[in-house]
Amino acid sequence: MAGNFKKSKYRPKPNYWLSNVSVTLLLFLAGLLGLSWLHSNELINYLKENVNLTVELHRDIKNAELKKVTSSIKELDGVKAGSVQLISKEEGFQNLKSEFGEDFLDDDFPNPLQDMIVLNLNAVDVEKKKVDALKSSIRALSPGVSQVYFQDELFDTAIRNMNLVNWGMTVIGFLILLIAVFLIHNTIKLSLYSNRFVVKTMELVGARWGFIIRPFLSKSLVYGLICGIIAILALAGLGYYIYYVYPSILTIFNPQSTMLIMAGVLILGLLIQAVSTVFVVNKYLRKNMSDLF
Template identity: 30%
Template sequence: MAQKKKIGSYPNTMIVISLTAALFLIGFCGILVVQSKKLVSIIRQNIEVRVFIDKGTTSAGQDSLLVKLQQKPYVQTAGDSLSILYVSKEQAAEEFMEGTKEDFTAFLGENPLRNSYRVKVQEDYFEEAKLKAIKSDLEQLPGVYEVVYQENLADAINKNITKLYIVLASFALIMLVIIVLLINNTIKLAIYSQRFLIRSMQLVGATNGFIQRPFLMRGITQGLISALIAGFFLVILQQVAIRNVEGLSQLQEPQKLVFLLALLLILGILIGIVSTTQSLSRYLKMSLDDLY
């Protein structure tokens, strides 16, 4: 005995697999964006401007310069003990020799380096134009010999991160369009096989909302299941990466990850609802002759 076809029923395994894959890739792009923003934030927080002091400056003059540096609005807050770090010329020489493995003082007979302050700048000033303005401003202070920072670093990082965001957003959008089209076609084929059942229900007085309900419930269920599976695999992938990639744990932001997973859940449900509604509306408005 043939099983009676139930309205709203159609194979959903392929839809769930396809939607899961798309949501996983979209979520993966989201994680890359979150972690890249965190990386840029860490770089911004650690960017330093080196303020070299005139050799003839006294200890009192250096202290006075420190006070003036602390008053600058672009210097990181005074609560951060490392926002301004004093480096003597002896310390600078040790760092240089440690990096080059050469004792230049023995060759020159003296230490030509200068005492300096390493000043950390606030994130809002992580732009080449602003850093140049900071350099110009600091070089006007009494006792300052020269101000040095890594030129063009800020613009290079900002440009590259913008390109990365554009590429990831474009990829996620393409995946979203492809999966919506795929699901639409799958649902259309499923609804096509039930077009006469839909018309029969209309003839006996069933409203469009009543007919749509089982299809929408299935679409919502598919989106929910797909989002949960995609989120599960994203979390597993992230944990595996943290254990195998050194330093990756510093880029993690649990709150944003939870927010991203919630967005995937909402996106999955919305895709299920929109795709089902679009596919079903055609048959609800179709004349009897067009059904054949």
């Protein structure tokens, strides 16, 4: 009997490492989906604010009229501050030479270009109705304005496709997270299965449910914190690698929102572990001793 009693210390232990690995992978996936969704929106806004609206001017426009039109455009609603740029026909001609070579046009051929004003719009104002209204306002500024160009259809198609991908990724990610949470809950349930008799025995000797749950809850919170930190470090490592390969990613990087998502990953890790642990322990407490076999 004594030998059997001593061997009791070798009873199965809760398989916490398996549930912790599962939770860490879930948190990494959740954080990755959150960051992808966030930065896809940032990318869309970046693209919106970097599509040029080109104002072509008549060749015989006077300098005074040209400056007046430029100043008036800067004051229009929807125009991104600091984006209005005047490109003279001589400057445009030199740009073409630098791009296609000095001999791309015969010396006797006159400069075919016209003065242009190039500007960008605020992201919230890049929609068909607002862009059309802005184009009409620019045309009405002066008879010296010849044409106003904006690649509406091509740009709208690109944004529409990006939004579809964004929403599709969100729906698929949400379904994956639901499945992962269900699997992790079952993993935690199995990890606590070996302690079901300990839980019930403590209740039978008069321990309150809160007292019984407390040690399991404390351990689960510690594990949740560790899983969250590991997931955040993995996300940070992935982010650094992407930045190393594509340094331009900084143009769409939003530090405040990224920190919020990282904090959400940590809170999610604590919640998953805590809620699943309390639910499983309560389930064992509600059962009769005979139902535990």
